[in-house]
Amino acid sequence: MNETIKLIIFNAVKILVVTHVLLGAVAYTVWLERKLIGRMQNRWGPTRVGPFGLLQPIADGLKFIVKEDMLPPGVNKPLFILAPAIAVVFGLTPLAVIPFGPMLDAARYGWGEKAQGLQITDVNIGLLVILAMTSIGVYGIALSGWSSNSKYSLLGALRASAQMISYELSLGLSLVGVLMMSQSLSLRAIVDTQAGGILHWNIFAGLQIIGFFVYVTSAFAENNRIPFDLPEAETELVAGYHTEYSAMKFAMFFMAEYANMFSASSIATLLFLGGWHPPHPAMMLGTEGSLAYALSGVFWFAFKIFLFICFYIWIRATLPRFRYDQLMSFGWKFLLPLALANVLASGLVIALRNT
Amino acid sequence: MVHQILFFVFAGLCVAGALNLLFQKHPIHSALSLIVVMGSLAALFLLLGAEFVAAIQIIVYAGAIMVLFVYVIMLLNAGEEEKSPDNSSIALYIGVPAITAIVAFVLLLLVRRNDVHDGVQLGQFMGGTKAIAMKLFTDFLLPFEVTSVLILIAIMGAVVLARKER
Numbered sequence: 162m163n164e165t166i167k168l169i170i171f172n173a174v175k176i177l178v179v180t181h182v183l184l185g186a187v188a189y190t191v192w193l194e195r196k197l198i199g200r201m202q203n204r205w206g207p208t209r210v211g212p213f214g215l216l217q218p219i220a221d222g223l224k225f226i227v228k229e230d231m232l233p234p235g236v237n238k239p240l241f242i243l244a245p246a247i248a249v250v251f252g253l254t255p256l257a258v259i260p261f262g263p264m265l266d267a268a269r270y271g272w273g274e275k276a277q278g279l280q281i282t283d284v285n286i287g288l289l290v291i292l293a294m295t296s297i298g299v300y301g302i303a304l305s306g307w308s309s310n311s312k313y314s315l316l317g318a319l320r321a322s323a324q325m326i327s328y329e330l331s332l333g334l335s336l337v338g339v340l341m342m343s344q345s346l347s348l349r350a351i352v353d354t355q356a357g358g359i360l361h362w363n364i365f366a367g368l369q370i371i372g373f374f375v376y377v378t379s380a381f382a383e384n385n386r387i388p389f390d391l392p393e394a395e396t397e398l399v400a401g402y403h404t405e406y407s408a409m410k411f412a413m414f415f416m417a418e419y420a421n422m423f424s425a426s427s428i429a430t431l432l433f434l435g436g437w438h439p440p441h442p443a444m445m446l447g448t449e450g451s452l453a454y455a456l457s458g459v460f461w462f463a464f465k466i467f468l469f470i471c472f473y474i475w476i477r478a479t480l481p482r483f484r485y486d487q488l489m490s491f492g493w494k495f496l497l498p499l500a501l502a503n504v505l506a507s508g509l510v511i512a513l514r515n516t
Numbered sequence: 517m518v519h520q521i522l523f524f525v526f527a528g529l530c531v532a533g534a535l536n537l538l539f540q541k542h543p544i545h546s547a548l549s550l551i552v553v554m555g556s557l558a559a560l561f562l563l564l565g566a567e568f569v570a571a572i573q574i575i576v577y578a579g580a581i582m583v584l585f586v587y588v589i590m591l592l593n594a595g596e597e598e599k600s601p602d603n604s605s606i607a608l609y610i611g612v613p614a615i616t617a618i619v620a621f622v623l624l625l626l627v628r629r630n631d632v633h634d635g636v637q638l639g640q641f642m643g644g645t646k647a648i649a650m651k652l653f654t655d656f657l658l659p660f661e662v663t664s665v666l667i668l669i670a671i672m673g674a675v676v677l678a679r680k681e682r
Contacts, residue, residue, distance in 0.1 A: 240544070285644060289571035296579025300551070303583065307544070307590045319590065326583055333575075346645055 228408035248301025266450030321392030334500035352436035
């Protein structure tokens with residue numbers, strides 16, 4: 162077959178696999194969350210629908226599809242319909258630049274000449290693309306609250322957008338330390354500098370433990386997860402910015418939140434925990450470039466993301482939420498100076514290493 | 517060829533967004549049109565090969581500055597523009613001819629330029645993040661520092677203005 166056609170088919174397969182796996186993972190993360198939180202609260206999670214409640218997300222999906230999709234009176238119709246779309250689209254787009262596994266030597270399997278990476282595209286500015294998508298995702302929340310013509314929604318939306326833009330700063334700055342260590346903005350290049358086992362991961366060898374802490378905290382705040390979930394505080398604002406949304410649009414906000422959780426976990430894994438490298442180089446099957454090697458890379462990547470998601474859920478079951486002024490002062494007066502100090506310290510360490 | 521088609525698509529989107537900004541009655545729709553303009557400018561930067569600038573355009577302009585615009589519109593609950601009952605005759609009899617004259621003058625200047633180069637080829641810039649950083653911190657260090665001081669003064673002014681009266 163023609164080289165171009167092979168390339169197009171390979172990319173189409175990659176896009177389909179990544180999208181479907183992610184959407185399935187989003188649905189089953191809801192199941193995992195309900196199960197884990199239930200267990201931590203000494204009760205079963207969903208158990209009735211299917212074995213261990215495994216068909217619960219499918220039942221939920223069916224419910225969302227057949228529910229009545231209300232358009233309350235007085236809403237700003239174009240924005241009301243556009244807002245969940247923005248939230249979902251810009252929550253899923255970061256997946257296009259995330260590398261899931263090592264380079265696959267496609268020539269071995271008769272599929273073209275050069276090695277293909279298990280990544281949809283490898284742009285030079287991959288890290289900035291992800292930051293840009295999270296910046297624009299704020300609009301989904303702000304516009305949904307405003308267009309809903311409801312006081313609860315408006316307050317929730319204002320709180321959410323202020324919180325998100327405040328924590329975006331420390332999010333970006335915490336990544337600058339990693340950037341300086343790996344000298345590149347391309348995500349595949351950043352992962353490649355962390356080869357060789359657990360002591361080479363950026364969190365240890367790159368001395369980015371403080372960067373990791375700042376990043377994880379800012380990611381929790383960006384995703385509006387507990388302890389920073391005042392925008393959707395169930396006890397205070399009914400449901401915050403998605404109060405007036407019913408069936409499928411509400412499901413889209415849900416999907417957007419969990420997709421954002423995935424993106425944040427993926428970035429933390431790629432930048433701080435070594436991406437798809439195992440804790441010891443011997444823990445991979447096959448030789449470099451083979452399919453077995455690529456798939457075991459994907460396994461390690463998925464395993465680390467799974468650990469992160471469990472961490473997110475564990476924190477949700479454990480911590481109370483911040484008050485709004487505590488939240489803002491924590492972001493501006495503690496995290497931002499800490500991230501700046503991390504940048505300075507990393508720069509100093511690199512300069513001393515190079516002399 | 518593909519680059520030229522993409523250029524016209526995004527330039528058309530940019531102009532359409534700007535015109536929509538003028539013709540919308542509600543400020544929030546105008547703000548969203550401005551975001552479309554910023555996005556298409558970023559796409560034009562990408563077509564030129566300036567990838568870092570395109571990403572920063574989205575992160576800073578469309579993702580932070582416009583969020584603050586939208587925030588202010590939401591907080592002040594700005595309503596739709598009211599149409600004044602009497603049409604302003606100054607706008608009609610002096611404004612429209614003046615704008616036509618200025619646009620014609622600018623077009624005349626553009627058409628009669630003698631020193632036309634080939635223009636910038638799409639994808640011509642080969643700099644990347646590293647080249648920008650090197651230039652910014654060596655050749656353009658003074659403007660960089662002066663801009664930082666300017667932003668600091670703006671922040672202090674905003675804090676002073678927003679302070680509560682004792």
